[in-house]
Amino acid sequence: MKNILYLFLIILLIVLALLDHDKNGVAYNPLFHKSGDNNSSNISMPCGLGGSHNHKH
């Protein structure tokens, strides 16, 4: 029974992600870069790491 519940939770997580994808779409793909785009600040690390423009320190 616990195994079924675990699978249900994992599938629920995936379904919620798919619903969010359906609702919001992909207006901006963070992994999409124009060919030859070497501006590293465009490729920000999540939570503000990487791109210096994300830091307010």
Place this chain on the structure above:
Amino acid sequence: MENFRKSEIPYLLVGIFLSIFILNFLHQELGLRHVLVFSIGLGLGITLYHASFGFTGGWREFIEHKKSSSLRAQIIMLAFAVVLFSLSIGNKSLIYDGNMVGAIAPLSISVIVGSFIFGFAMQLGGGCGSGTLFTAASGNTKMLVTLIFFIIGSLVGTYHFTFWSSLPSLGTISLIDKFNAYENIGMQLSFLFLLYIGFSFLESKRNHQINHLDIFKTSNFNIVKGPWPLFLGAVLLAILNFFMLHAAGHPWSVTFAFGLWGAKIANIIGINVGEWDFWQLSYPSTALENSVLADPTTVSNLGIILGALIAVNLAGKFSNKSNINSKLFLAAVIGGFFMGYGARLAFGCNVGALFSGIASGSLHGWVWFLFAFIGSIYGVKARKYFY
């Protein structure tokens, strides 16, 4: 197939089917690089589970018994990653036409406080960022509770982000920028070597012996079903993080996605997190407005979850459930919440800040390591009230 527990074959097939479904979906909707990030996540999940590679238990073993095998494996993992990353960061990716960035964050009060809190809490919660993810996915009830409160803590951390980020900071210090890639490799490998010697010395002093080959061995090694030796896990994790750097454009991270999932859920129940300062920063605001599947951290986390699910069923241990009592539940709640909160203050967890930070030559990674370890010493003492 007769070597597998027959009762777990359906769960194994479900894990494989879900992985194929997501791979196909990502290919159709988001492109090849998301497919690669998810595939790397699958590899990370399988490696983490089969090698039982976690920071929490290894640190506790050293703090309590001065057994250093896990710490030595982590140092070897960092050494491999430092070499691979130093020669890549700032250069063009092997996969796409653009430069890659490291996990560089400021050396600040928030990192010191956040890493201390994280180190303390991970001993209560029973797992670090990656550890919580792969153990929760492999069927550990307590770690599922830890994960839920990890998400809540991450969200609350983003609410307080303005206060913590206003505290004194030395700014970002990148050894690769200050020196060059080869000098960075020389300095960091020297320091890692000294750490290895130091941990080994303390183990041999306390236990009167040390076996440096213990990380290469494991009982009943099996490449498909596990377990794997720590050394294999260390090397694979360094290589997979290197692949992540080239596929995503930044190193492996885990906990940003937890905050994002919490923010998405908060939005659903009517809390407008978009007004919070953190969610108005460049990347977080983009991630909040977009599909959660556009966020590479979410995609790699999904890969880790399904990779761990596949691995635990290959090992035939999905049915081995542990019971959770009220004390353990409370430990999971407190540990999970404060790991999430600490990770937001410290610009990541043991993966995004320690592993990827040190590999990227960022000094904040070393500060994270030091203060999380100190926090763990107190966390191990506090743990005795719950376990």
